[in-house]
Amino acid sequence: MTKKMFMLSMFDISLPAANAIYTWANVLLVVGAVSALVGTLGVFWIGGIRERYSDERIASNEAETARAKAEAAKAQLETERLKVQLAWRRLSPNQYAVLVTSLKGKIPEGIWIETVGSDPEASELHADIAKAFKDAGIAVHTFTGWERTVGVGIANGHSASRQAVLSAFNSIGVVLDEHKSGMSKSNDKVEIIVGSKPPPVFPQSNP
Numbered sequence: 001m002t003k004k005m006f007m008l009s010m011f012d013i014s015l016p017a018a019n020a021i022y023t024w025a026n027v028l029l030v031v032g033a034v035s036a037l038v039g040t041l042g043v044f045w046i047g048g049i050r051e052r053y054s055d056e057r058i059a060s061n062e063a064e065t066a067r068a069k070a071e072a073a074k075a076q077l078e079t080e081r082l083k084v085q086l087a088w089r090r091l092s093p094n095q096y097a098v099l100v101t102s103l104k105g106k107i108p109e110g111i112w113i114e115t116v117g118s119d120p121e122a123s124e125l126h127a128d129i130a131k132a133f134k135d136a137g138i139a140v141h142t143f144t145g146w147e148r149t150v151g152v153g154i155a156n157g158h159s160a161s162r163q164a165v166l167s168a169f170n171s172i173g174v175v176l177d178e179h180k181s182g183m184s185k186s187n188d189k190v191e192i193i194v195g196s197k198p199p200p201v202f203p204q205s206n207p
Contacts (some may be wrong), residue, residue: 088125088197089121089124089197090125096131098172102136103133103138104136105137106138107164109139109189111141111189111190112187113142113192114143114145115144116147122196126194130142146195148195149193149195149196151177151195153180153192153193154190155180155182156190157187157189157190165192166178
């Protein structure tokens with residue numbers, strides 16, 4: 001078959017058949033175009049939904065991370081607080097120096113510094129305080145026979161001397177308990193009573 005005869009055979013169809021093929025071809029083109037449009041719209045729509053879920057997941061993860069960091073910081077603060085409460089009480093070098101400077105030339109009648117002798121922690125603080133008063137030029141009388149007392153307090157003595165001791169301890173951030181009872185109510189010397197360390201305070205948890 002020659003090329004000319006082949007070309008003639010390709011067009012050897014009726015007009016109705018040609019019209020039908022033309023119509024179906026256009027229909028397929030329209031369907032293809034609509035499918036492409038629907039597919040494109042679907043990609044944008046689903047992409048937006050996926051992005052929203054992704055943003056929500058990222059926000060949730062960030063919030064969870066922030067909560068975890070906050071809880072960790074809170075736990076760290078509580079740990080440090082408990083360390084301070086459980087550590088032995090001692091005068092720091094700065095507290096010692098300030099106390100000596102504040103007391104020099106005061107308390108001419110001398111002072112009693114007392115403690116619970118069976119409590120090593122209280123005995124260490126008692127020794128620190130006694131040394132500071134001695135280095136300030138004050139006569140120190142000691143008593144270690146207390147069996148049980150808690151905290152650091154002050155009792156007895158002349159008003160001026162009591163105030164001088166209270167002010168000196170306030171200057172190093174220590175507030176003395178003024179409700180302590182000393183060895184004798186008639187004692188004319190100030191008594192500083194170094195009791196056992198109060199127990200640590202733990203935060204209460206909700207039942």
